Structures are given as C-alpha cells and as structure tokens.
Amino acid sequence: xxxxxxxxxxxxxxxxxxxxxxxxxxxxxxxxxxxxxxxxxxxxxxxxxxxxxxxxxxxxxxxxxxxxxxxxxxxxxxxxxxxxxxxxxxxxxxxxxxxxxxxxxxxxxxxxxxxxxxxxxxxx
Amino acid sequence: xxxxxxxxxxxxxxxxxxxxxxxxxxxxxxxxxxxxxxxxxxxxxxxxxxxxxxxxxxxxxxxxxxxxxxxxxxxxxxxxxxxxxxxxxxxxxxxxxxxxxxxxxxxxxxxxxxxxxxxxxxxxxxxxxxxxxxxxxxxxxxxxxxxxxxxxxxxxxxxxxxxxxxxxxxxxxxxxxxxxxxxxxxxxxxxxxxxxxxxxxxxxxxxxxxxxxxxxxxxxxxxxxxxxxxxxxxxxxxxxxxxxxxxxxxx
Ligand code: SF4
Ligand code: FES
Numbered sequence: 001x002x003x004x005x006x007x008x009x010x011x012x013x014x015x016x017x018x019x020x021x022x023x024x025x026x027x028x029x030x031x032x033x034x035x036x037x038x039x040x041x042x043x044x045x046x047x048x049x050x051x052x053x054x055x056x057x058x059x060x061x062x063x064x065x066x067x068x069x070x071x072x073x074x075x076x077x078x079x080x081x082x083x084x085x086x087x088x089x090x091x092x093x094x095x096x097x098x099x100x101x102x103x104x105x106x107x108x109x110x111x112x113x114x115x116x117x118x119x120x121x122x123x124x
Numbered sequence: 125x126x127x128x129x130x131x132x133x134x135x136x137x138x139x140x141x142x143x144x145x146x147x148x149x150x151x152x153x154x155x156x157x158x159x160x161x162x163x164x165x166x167x168x169x170x171x172x173x174x175x176x177x178x179x180x181x182x183x184x185x186x187x188x189x190x191x192x193x194x195x196x197x198x199x200x201x202x203x204x205x206x207x208x209x210x211x212x213x214x215x216x217x218x219x220x221x222x223x224x225x226x227x228x229x230x231x232x233x234x235x236x237x238x239x240x241x242x243x244x245x246x247x248x249x250x251x252x253x254x255x256x257x258x259x260x261x262x263x264x265x266x267x268x269x270x271x272x273x274x275x276x277x278x279x280x281x282x283x284x285x286x287x288x289x290x291x292x293x294x295x296x297x298x299x300x301x302x303x304x305x306x307x308x309x310x311x312x313x314x315x316x317x318x319x320x321x322x323x324x325x326x327x328x329x330x331x332x333x334x335x336x337x338x339x340x341x342x343x344x345x346x347x348x349x350x351x352x353x354x355x356x357x358x359x360x361x362x363x364x365x366x367x368x369x370x371x372x373x374x375x
Contacts, residue, residue, distance in 0.1 A: 001206065002203070002229060002291065002293075002343070003205065004207075004291075004341070004343050004346070005342070006342070007340065007341050007342025007343065007345075008293070008341050008342070008343050010341075011293070011339055011341040078340050078355075078359060079340070079359060079362065080363070082359075082363070084359070085340070085342075085353065085355050085356040085359050086353070086356065088342055
C-alpha cells in the first residue's frame with residue numbers, strides 16, 4: 001500500500017464514484033425502459049426506489065454524483081488555470097465540504113419519508 | 125549569530141534510540157520477504173546511516189544503492205514508511221521507532237532495495253533532454269532574460285532519482301507510460317527560450333504514452349526531494365499541447 005496524500009485519495013474517490021455512477025446509469029436505463037410496458041408496470045418498478053434499502057443506495061448515488069462533479073471541476077481548474085495545481089489541496093478540501101453540504105441537504109429529503117414512517121411513493 | 129542551539133544538537137546525538145527496521149528483501153527469481161532488524165540510532169541519523177550500520181554490523185547481504193549521501197546523485201530513493209524518499213535526506217527523527225523500507229513500486233527489483241533504472245532512463249532519453257537549436261551559435265552567449273530563465277527553473281533542479289515516477293499510480297498501471305520525471309526534463313527544454321525542439325517534444329508527449337496519462341494525482345509533487353512542483357510542470361506541458369505552443373515570456 002502506497003502512502004499517498006490528498007491528491008491520491010481524491011483520484012481514488014473520483015474513480016470509485018465514477019464507477020458507482022456508471023452502475024446507476026445501467027439501473028436507470030432498465031427502469032426507464034419499463035415505461036414502454038405501460039404505466040402500471042412502470043409505477044410498480046419505480047416503487048422499489050421508495051423502499052428504505054434503495055433509499056440508502058440513493059444516498060450513496062447522491063454522494064457519488066456530488067463528489068464526482070465537484071472533483072471534476074477541481075480537475076478542470078487544475079488543468080486550465082496555470083496557478084490551479086498550487087491550490088489542489090485547498091480544492092480537495094473544498095470538494096469534500098461542498099459534497100457534504102449538498103449531501104446533507106439532499107439526504108434530508110430522501111430520508112424524511114422513512115422517518116415519517118411512510119416510505120411509500122404516495123407519502124412523498 | 126549566536127550558537128545557542130548547538131548543545132541541543134549534541135544532546136540529541138548522544139541520545140540513541142532503539143529502532144525496529146523492517147526491510148522488504150527480494151532476489152531475482154525468489155519471492156520477496158520481510159526481514160526485521162533491531163538497531164541503535166540517533167534521531168539525527170539519516171535513514172541511510174541506519175541502513176549502513178545494519179549492513180556493516182549485522183547483515184552484509186542487505187543490498188541498497190547509495191553514492192553521494194548528500195541528496196545530489198539520486199541513487200537511494202526507496203519507499204520508506206510507505207512513501208518514496210531519499211534515504212540520505214530523511215532523518216530518523218521524522219520516521220519514528222518502527223521504520224519500513226521497500227523498493228520503489230513501478231520498477232523491476234534487482235535485489236532488496238535496488239531497482240532497475242534502465243527503463244526509467246530510456247524514457248528520459250525519449251524526450252530528448254538536450255538543447256535543440258539549429259541556428260548557428262552567436263559569437264557570445266545565447267542571451268536570455270531573467271524571466272525567461274525563471275520559466276524553466278523548476279525542472280533544472282531534477283536529480284533523476286525516480287521517486288516521482290515510482291510514486292505514480294499511472295506508472296504502476298502502465299509501465300510503458302513515460303512518467304513524471306521524463307516530463308519534468310522535457311519541460312526543462314520545452315520552456316527554454318533558447319530551444320527550438322518544443323514542437324518535436326510536444327509531439328512525442330502527446331501520444332498514448334505521453335502526458336495525458338497523468339490523472340493529476342500529485343503523488344509525484346508530494347515526494348520530489350528537490351521540491352519540484354512536478355504536477356504543475358506536467359500541466360504546463362498539457363496546456364502547451366492544447367494551445368499548440370509553450371507559453372514562454374517574450375522578454
Ligand atoms: S522530479 Fe523530483 S522526484 Fe522526480 S526524478 Fe526529478 S528529483 Fe526525483
Ligand atoms: S546517496 Fe546520493 S541522493 Fe542519496
């Protein structure tokens with residue numbers, strides 16, 4: 001195991017979240033395909049997203065998308081702004097803070113129905 | 125200037141500590157294994173002193189490379205406590221009582237801590253690390269302003285220790301990749317106002333094994349014992365390829 005610093009962890013996290021988002025995309029293609037089988041089947045399929053377990057996966061997805069986007073911006077800044085690379089550590093911290101801020105606010109709405117005791121689609 | 129700090133240094137020299145040094149040992153054709161040594165050392169010893177003491181007093185077969193012992197030749201880069209460093213530029217005080225030493229990743233191991241640097245120097249040569257200028261030399265020097273000289277200053281400090289290249293996950297994944305050290309030395313000439321080989325070098329560095337395999341991981345910049353901002357230089361080269369020419373001050 002190599003002992004890297006913030007840059008290496010940012011890169012690793014970027015990879016992992018990238019793969020996670022790709023996997024979700026495949027799931028998303030499947031659930032959108034259900035639309036072709038009519039409203040009942042589509043609604044039944046989508047109700048899976050309201051179960052607590054899948055809500056938990058949604059949280060992971062939200063975190064992945066947020067991190068991957070903010071870190072993508074960090075990389076863009078490093079690539080195009082000549083002074084960018086000097087501030088990469090600061091940007092790595094900002095990336096985490098922005099991700100957390102987005103995650104906590106979005107996570108609140110995803111989990112709210114679970115805590116209100118009615119995790120079904122109709123409660124939302 | 126007063127000399128008040130001198131006694132402290134002497135005390136630190138007198139206080140030796142007991143170290144446990146774990147070395148990953150390997151030989152051609154054999155699986156590598158960890159070997160543990162117990163040895164006394166002063167916190168102000170360099171790690172290379174510790175290795176020398178082990179070799180001279182405990183185990184003459186322990187193999188590692190060192191030459192200048194002053195951080196200039198770049199021959200003793202190795203993975204100390206999990207990170208590439210020069211053994212002669214790292215103090216015991218900064219490493220703790222339990223120290224691990226491994227050969228650098230990304231290079232074929234020859235024996236113990238000695239790795240084969242031939243592929244590394246092959247990549248170095250690939251970027252043409254010498255002045256290319258076909259205009260006849262003037263009677264005096266090829267003049268350059270202070271700002272122009274400053275533009276490529278960072279890369280001139282490289283001692284070709286290979287620590288950056290051995291710390292790079294892109295190199296571990298693809299040993300064909302040219303790696304940070306070669307790009308640093310390409311930068312040294314690409315951004316030199318006296319050089320005319322920029323286009324040629326940028327061409328070499330824009331192929332599949334060129335700069336684009338850099339994923340801005342920054343391990344290289346973190347480990348460089350010469351404090352060269354390695355990733356900044358790689359990014360400079362990337363931008364030179366994107367914009368078609370290096371941005372060098374005109375005056
Ligand atoms: S850039 Fe730094 S780490 Fe890389 S070879 Fe040169 S001196 Fe060593
Ligand atoms: S022995 Fe020369 S750099 Fe360490």
